[in-house]
Amino acid sequence: MALIHRVIQRGFEQARDHVVAAGAESRAAAVAEYIGFQLDGLHAHHSTEDELLWPVLLERAGLSAALIHRMEQQHVGVHDAVETARGELAAWQTAPTTAASESLATALETISTRLAEHLGEEERDVVPLIAVHVTQAEWDRLGKVAFSKFKPHQRFTAMGELLESAHPDEAARMLANLPAPVKGVWWLIGRRRYQRFMASVRGT
Numbered sequence: 276m277a278l279i280h281r282v283i284q285r286g287f288e289q290a291r292d293h294v295v296a297a298g299a300e301s302r303a304a305a306v307a308e309y310i311g312f313q314l315d316g317l318h319a320h321h322s323t324e325d326e327l328l329w330p331v332l333l334e335r336a337g338l339s340a341a342l343i344h345r346m347e348q349q350h351v352g353v354h355d356a357v358e359t360a361r362g363e364l365a366a367w368q369t370a371p372t373t374a375a376s377e378s379l380a381t382a383l384e385t386i387s388t389r390l391a392e393h394l395g396e397e398e399r400d401v402v403p404l405i406a407v408h409v410t411q412a413e414w415d416r417l418g419k420v421a422f423s424k425f426k427p428h429q430r431f432t433a434m435g436e437l438l439e440s441a442h443p444d445e446a447a448r449m450l451a452n453l454p455a456p457v458k459g460v461w462w463l464i465g466r467r468r469y470q471r472f473m474a475s476v477r478g479t
Contacts, residue, residue, distance in 0.1 A: 276402055279320060280394045282440040286313040287390065291383040298478055300371035305475040307368045310383070312432050314357055319424035321350050327417050328409070335408040342400055349393040356386045434461060435469030
């Protein structure tokens with residue numbers, strides 16, 4: 276959970292930086308694709324929790340119902356901010372002016388602010404409930420379902436973002452646990468595609 280949250284927080288911080296970076300308008304398509312990936316990734320994470328995590332915790336950790344309902348309401352607030360950002364992103368893609376850049380950056384900053392509150396509380400108060408009430412098999416399924424919601428062309432980006440955010444020991448464990456064919460595809464194809472994509476986002 277901590278790594279996923281790190282990926283999400285880092286992603287939105289970088290998304291905002293890319294929008295306001297010098298020359299962003301000249302690479303609007305790539306920057307917009309990166310931001311769209313972050314918005315889609317957050318939706319995948321939160322919608323999977325809504326479907327598979329909160330119902331289980333409400334059933335098994337009934338004394339913490341108020342906390343779980345607060346998590347659900349925070350999701351609603353984040354979702355509203357995401358929808359606002361999608362609208363600002365569409366406007367910026369159409370006309371990446373200074374004003375549009377500022378509006379989109381503000382929308383992304385709002386997401387980051389709401390996430391800081393939500394993710395901090397989730398790590399502090401919900402993770403201990405998960406450790407007690409959710410089995411390893413259920414937790415593994417949650418991760419697989421969330422990842423399956425990415426579009427096929429987004430999955431290399433997801434892998435790259437995970438590895439970029441991971442500590443060295445976390446990255447080593449992730450790669451060690453991948454099936455050999457998947458690991459081979461990542462090293463032969465995925466890593467280079469991710470690096471090329473990020474170069475186009477940064478304009479390097």
